[in-house]
Amino acid sequence: MIILFSGYDKVKGFNSRIKEVINKELDRYNRMAVICASDDYSKNDTLIDGTSDMMGIRNMFNSIKEFYLIDGRASINDMINIIKKVDIIYLFGGNPLIQLDIIKRVDYKKLFKDSQKEVKLQQGDMNE
Numbered sequence: 001m002i003i004l005f006s007g008y009d010k011v012k013g014f015n016s017r018i019k020e021v022i023n024k025e026l027d028r029y030n031r032m033a034v035i036c037a038s039d040d041y042s043k044n045d046t047l048i049d050g051t052s053d054m055m056g057i058r059n060m061f062n063s064i065k066e067f068y069l070i071d072g073r074a075s076i077n078d079m080i081n082i083i084k085k086v087d088i089i090y091l092f093g094g095n096p097l098i099q100l101d102i103i104k105r106v107d108y109k110k111l112f113k114d115s116q117k118e119v120k121l122q123q124g125d126m127n128e
Contacts, residue, residue, distance in 0.1 A: 013055035023062045029087035032057075032064045035102055036071040037094030044071045047092065057090070064088070070102060079106045 050056025
């Protein structure tokens with residue numbers, strides 16, 4: 001399953017209908033890796049828990065109990081270990097070249113060959 005969505009409200013998150021549908025689909029999962037395509041690491045750090053001005057990813061997904069952030073700071077081994085243990089990989093928006101570099105660094109073809117990972121995309125146009 002691939003879910004594409006783009007441009008959610010940074011303050012309120014998804015509207016109630018979208019949140020309901022997404023949470024119904026993701027109900028059986030509890031671990032998510034978020035691959036951030038930005039080299040603004042302080043901004044990446046706020047994505048999971050949010051700030052007073054921005055909705056965090058943790059508040060958008062009811063069933064997800066464990067969140068892991070992957071960006072340019074993570075070592076290849078850390079990225080691989082995170083990807084192996086999560087149920088969902090969320091490709092967060094940003095710079096597509098940075099995101100592609102991260103995905104290539106983990107040898108995604110080998111890593112996902114026998115995997116049953118769910119991939120969720122945000123900023124659908126960027127990730128096509």
